[in-house]
Amino acid sequence: MQRDDGFVYCYGNLYSLLLYWGLTTIRVRSPGRGGAVSNRWTVCYAQFARCFMIVCFMASVMTKLRDPEMFAVMFGHLSPVVKGIFTWECLSCSITYTEYCLSLDLHRERHMQLLAKMQEFDQSILVVFPHVQWNYQRARLKYWYGTMIVGFCFLAFSISLIFDTTRCTCGIPSTVLLAFTYSLLTSSVGLLGFVHIGIMDFLRVRLRLVQQLLHQLYQADESPEVRDRIAYLFGISKHCSFLLAELNGVFGFAAAAGIFYDFTIMTCFVYVICQKLLGREPWDLEYACMLLHVAMHTYKVVVTGTYGYLLQREKRNCMHLLSQYSQHFSDQDVARRQTEDFQHWRMHNRQGAMVGSTILLNTSTIYVVYNAMANYVIILVQLLFQQQQIKDRQLTSGKDVDIVGPMGPITHMD
Secondary structure, three states: OOOOOHHHHHHHHHHHHHHHOOOOOOEOOOHHHOOOEOOHHHHHHHHHHHHHHHHHHHHHHHHHHHOHHHHHHHHOOOOHHHHHHHHHHHHHHHHHHHHHHHHHHHOHHHHHHHHHHHHHHHHHHHHHOOOOOOOHHHHHHHHHHHHHHHHHHHHHHHHHHHHHHHOOOOOHHHHHHHHHHHHHHHHHHHHHHHHHHHHHHHHHHHHHHHHHHHHHHHOOOOOHHHHHHHHHHHHHHHHHHHHHHHHHHHHHHHHHHHHHHHHHHHHHHHHHHHHHHHOOOOOOHHHHHHHHHHHHHHHHHHHHHHHHHHHHHHHHHHHHHHOOHHHHOOOOHHHHHHHHHHHHHHHOOOOOOEEOOOEEOOHHHHHHHHHHHHHHHHHHHHHHHHHHHHHHHHHHHHHHOOOOOOOOOOOOOO
16 A cells, blocks of 8 residues: 555545645545546535635624623733734735635646646656655655644644633633634644645655666666666656646645744734743743743744755755766767756756745745844834833823812902
8 A cells, every 4th residue: 555555545534624624626546546536526525614614603703792791701800912913813814825725726627637746756766666665654654643732732822722712601602613713713724734745745755766776777877777867867757847736736725824824913912922931921821821832833944944845955965966967978979968968957847935926935035024123123112012011101191199088169350
């Protein structure tokens, strides 16, 4: 199973979760069972799951807002800025989830073609290089079990945050529904991000394999078989570049929306934590859950940028090694012409992992996100200081003049 169906073995369960949570309408299966498919049943189920989560989430929020007792308990102790932050969180998670669904539906055919080509990729390499041993167990351990552990922690933090925020035992059904739907919405945003990371790592490992095979072939004796295998590796590297372009087309907008959501949530929650610290208020479960939320979003942004950088580095090293083909077989005109053609192709194909359609995904993306977050938090904290100074001035100005008694009528001397 592992050798014949490696992609499904490593990422099939993650795609099943994407389907169960309504993010995509594609069911990933092995090529022997028809491969990736999207039919009316998967479409109907995905639409039902989407409507269920969004409608139930909004209904539970409106229930909390319309009930005077629950509204007073939840929002009575919060400042207007924190109320705005929670309102924005409710809107942003729903909007981001909807953007994900629409983006994946728009690129459904392209997504299915990408999955089909990736499922065929390893088998095509084994035909020419049968001695290659794929370590699928390691990839499954990292992307299935690792994602489940992170997802379980995130769900626990989200549910705890909702239950602590409500601060009321009078609306248990609406609280349970709110916590359940909020956790699914926010965790689905992270799940798609980890699927994107997994596919980037899939291409990174294959580009690294091409380099290892090239090092072996460059040291081998010259023969027609060696030349044919090197020519095949030229085609494999071009195929990886094509898959990277397709990956950007399918996940580019979703990755941008996900990173923007991470940025906004981290900015808002970090401001709330700073407000807690500046006010010298005691720590409670609500702020601890916010801090854990920030840690999870931080992990996602760092891992996404890191894997984008690693993919770009492996591709650059692979292209550089292929460009040295004519140096190892300098007596052959065929090798020189093939290298020149490859250099010409390389000039017009410099794809890298993208966020959106223009921003390159690498470690600089991490710096941009956290630099912007720090700037916005500093601005919000300055506004908080100004509000505190205004309140202090109002209190002190009221104490400057004391009225000791009622003033009598004004009399005039003749």
